[in-house]
Amino acid sequence: MKKTITILVFILVAAAALYFGLRGPEAPETIRIGVAGAHSGDLASYGISALRGAEYVVRQINDRGGILGKQIELVKEDDLCKPEVATNSATKLVSEGIRVVMGHICSGATRTALGIYKPAKVLVMSPSATNPPLTQSGEYPNFFRTIASDDAQARLEVDFAKKRGWTRIAVLHDKGDYGKGLAEYAKGFIEQDPDLELALYEGITPGGVDYSAVVTKLDQAGAQAVIFGGYHPEASKLVSQMRKKKMETVFISDDGVKDDTFIKVAGEFADGVYATGPKDVSTNPRAVEATRAHRETYKSDPGAFYLNACAATTALLNAIERAGGTGDFDALAKVLRTESVETTLGRIRFDERGDAIGVGFSVYQVRNGAYAEVR
Amino acid sequence: MDYFLKLFLGGLTKGSIYALIALGYTMVYGIIQLINFAHGEIYMIGAFTALIAASVLGFLGFSQLAILVLASLVAVIYSAAYGLTVEKVAYKPLRQAPRLSPLISAIGMSIFLQNYVFLAQTSDFLPFPALIPEFDFWAPYAHIISSVELAIILTTAAIMVVLTLLIKFTRMGKAMRATAQDKEMAMLVGVDVDRVISITFIIGSSLAAVGGVLIASRVGQINFYIGFIAGIKAFTAAVLGGIGSIPGAVLGALVLGWTESFATGYVSSDYEDVFAFCLLVFILIFKPAGILGRPDAQKV
Numbered sequence: 001m002k003k004t005i006t007i008l009v010f011i012l013v014a015a016a017a018l019y020f021g022l023r024g025p026e027a028p029e030t031i032r033i034g035v036a037g038a039h040s041g042d043l044a045s046y047g048i049s050a051l052r053g054a055e056y057v058v059r060q061i062n063d064r065g066g067i068l069g070k071q072i073e074l075v076k077e078d079d080l081c082k083p084e085v086a087t088n089s090a091t092k093l094v095s096e097g098i099r100v101v102m103g104h105i106c107s108g109a110t111r112t113a114l115g116i117y118k119p120a121k122v123l124v125m126s127p128s129a130t131n132p133p134l135t136q137s138g139e140y141p142n143f144f145r146t147i148a149s150d151d152a153q154a155r156l157e158v159d160f161a162k163k164r165g166w167t168r169i170a171v172l173h174d175k176g177d178y179g180k181g182l183a184e185y186a187k188g189f190i191e192q193d194p195d196l197e198l199a200l201y202e203g204i205t206p207g208g209v210d211y212s213a214v215v216t217k218l219d220q221a222g223a224q225a226v227i228f229g230g231y232h233p234e235a236s237k238l239v240s241q242m243r244k245k246k247m248e249t250v251f252i253s254d255d256g257v258k259d260d261t262f263i264k265v266a267g268e269f270a271d272g273v274y275a276t277g278p279k280d281v282s283t284n285p286r287a288v289e290a291t292r293a294h295r296e297t298y299k300s301d302p303g304a305f306y307l308n309a310c311a312a313t314t315a316l317l318n319a320i321e322r323a324g325g326t327g328d329f330d331a332l333a334k335v336l337r338t339e340s341v342e343t344t345l346g347r348i349r350f351d352e353r354g355d356a357i358g359v360g361f362s363v364y365q366v367r368n369g370a371y372a373e374v375r
Numbered sequence: 376m377d378y379f380l381k382l383f384l385g386g387l388t389k390g391s392i393y394a395l396i397a398l399g400y401t402m403v404y405g406i407i408q409l410i411n412f413a414h415g416e417i418y419m420i421g422a423f424t425a426l427i428a429a430s431v432l433g434f435l436g437f438s439q440l441a442i443l444v445l446a447s448l449v450a451v452i453y454s455a456a457y458g459l460t461v462e463k464v465a466y467k468p469l470r471q472a473p474r475l476s477p478l479i480s481a482i483g484m485s486i487f488l489q490n491y492v493f494l495a496q497t498s499d500f501l502p503f504p505a506l507i508p509e510f511d512f513w514a515p516y517a518h519i520i521s522s523v524e525l526a527i528i529l530t531t532a533a534i535m536v537v538l539t540l541l542i543k544f545t546r547m548g549k550a551m552r553a554t555a556q557d558k559e560m561a562m563l564v565g566v567d568v569d570r571v572i573s574i575t576f577i578i579g580s581s582l583a584a585v586g587g588v589l590i591a592s593r594v595g596q597i598n599f600y601i602g603f604i605a606g607i608k609a610f611t612a613a614v615l616g617g618i619g620s621i622p623g624a625v626l627g628a629l630v631l632g633w634t635e636s637f638a639t640g641y642v643s644s645d646y647e648d649v650f651a652f653c654l655l656v657f658i659l660i661f662k663p664a665g666i667l668g669r670p671d672a673q674k675v
Contacts, residue, residue, distance in 0.1 A: 202639075203643075204644050205644070205648060207600070208604070208647075209389065209393075209590060209594070209604065209608065210389055210392070210590075210593065212385035212389065213382055213385050213389075213640050213647075216381045216382055216385055216640060217639060220378050237595070237596065240595045244517075244523070245518055245521065246518050261499060264502055265501070265595070265596045266595070267502055269595075
């Protein structure tokens with residue numbers, strides 16, 4: 001028994017010596033940020049692209065002397081995009097005293113990890129988890145993300161219609177996974193909003209010979225605007241038939257329609273059609289520079305979530321700087337929600353739910369035969 | 376009432392479109408008991424030919440009416456040639472074979488023609504010019520039924536009358552009816568059966584081409600796959616009305632068009648096809664040969 005205690009004490013002393021020895025006088029204290037995601041396995045390309053984004057931003061900041069006079073250190077954890085592994089990664093990061101995490105990558109893994117981060121008051125920001133309830137359920141006040149959620153287009157379309165004063169809205173879809181999913185979100189948002197009215201909710205048969213019956217029904221329902229979830233072949237048929245019947249109903253659709261083929265096929269009838277599509281970042285100098293650096297370092301084009309991860313890391317580091325460290329969770333969250341920051345995705349801040357404002361989709365309109373962003 | 380009228384006319388237009396294609400199915404079936412699955416593809420080829428012809432003619436500076444007439448004519452001739460060739464290549468060698476063989480040959484032809492157009496043209500949707508103009512005198516009624524739809528209904532009606540007259544009162548019509556009743560007997564009394572069959576294919580393909588031009592200028596877009604869906608619907612219409620019967624095909628097509636239109640208008644477009652096919656099942660339960668079909672007596 002005595003022997004065991006002696007050994008334990010010895011180990012403790014050795015560990016402490018090692019710990020303090022490593023952080024000796026020549027290495028000042030660092031700010032440690034967790035980076036969690038799939039760094040190996042089937043979905044490694046997602047996690048690696050995000051990790052490279054974080055590394056790029058941190059390298060830049062460290063070269064300029066870090067923040068608050070301290071260098072930044074990334075603590076990597078591989079969760080393989082598996083929920084059961086993510087629990088372990090999260091537990092490990094929390095026990096190491098990490099207060100801010102950039103990750104996780106997959107929605108499922110992120111959700112289970114959040115169960116561990118939440119009671120520990122760890123701030124989590126994902127560059128890639130798009131599952132809507134992660135922010136919308138309100139269950140995770142410690143969760144933020146720099147990617148638009150799956151329902152963002154529907155949200156944007158409904159908000160846009162409301163802002164323009166079109167309160168009686170019809171929703172159509174092409175019965176496909178993509179179109180119907182989007183339409184269902186749009187329908188939900190319209191029903192939740194007391195100012196808006198759902199005029200009609202219908203699915204149409206893709207590839208149908210004509211849609212005159214549904215167009216007639218739409219006319220009868222008296223909708224001011226119609227939101228269509230689906231792709232351009234059906235959209236151009238619907239729009240042409242509506243316009244040929246002299247209907248002025250506003251047509252709003254998604255990035256399945258924000259395609260030049262739509263304009264080519266629908267011709268003059270395409271004019272005035274609205275469609276949401278991914279925000280264009282190709283003119284953002286930060287994005288251009290980050291992409292160039294990636295090509296230089298890795299001799300390849302950046303992966304899917306590289307720019308989102310750059311933006312998340314920038315936003316997190318900015319919050320840490322403003323809040324004076326990683327310790328005060330409420331101060332960090334407050335900075336994220338109130339202060340805008342320039343990132344690779346443009347100027348962003350976060351809403352109450354944790355979704356980034358200014359990220360994701362824009363509304364475009366067909367004008368003179370081309371899509372132009374609506375400001 | 377206004378709403379009902381719009382749905383009624385919409386259904387009528389849709390039915391007329393189906394009828395033009397269904398006639399080709401039903402005539403061929405009536406004469407050689409073959410379900411010509413390549414028929415939808417002939418319709419698609421008609422639309423493509425009209426598009427190409429219209430582009431060329433438009434480039435040469437013809438007037439809109441001239442473009443409409445000439446492009447339709449080119450489409451009809453070209454499609455008829457395709458129909459005839461398909462018959463000679465894929466069906467004629469199999470005339471004495473079991474009934475399943477030409478059926479498989481028809482499916483093969485359908486796949487071949489689809490892919491041929493896909494490779495020779497494009498997989499993209501192409502814009503189709505509005506060949507049928509918006510008539511000014513019709514403008515006050517355009518919100519109920521557009522002039523294109525009016526043109527479709529009138530053209531179909533006219534074709535129907537001409538076809539009926541052709542079959543009832545001409546020598547060729549008589550020969551066709553004779554061949555349909557009994558091929559061998561017709562041959563024995565001096566009917567050139569091969570020629571009758573060829574002409575049947577030519578007429579069916581021409582009608583499909585007209586349908587292709589009309590529908591494409593209404594919908595405004597075509598691609599290599601449009602023949603499949605239109606073909607399936609028209610085939611359904613032909614079966615509904617009683618395959619082999621010409622008035623049956625028209626009636627079946629109209630019933631199908633109205634069912635779809637009213638199902639969408641009063642219930643939900645989600646169930647458009649469900650209603651159409653439920654109706655088909657019901658009618659086939661009570662009248663297995665279709666609405667106007669004659670029960671096929673088994674020859675022993």
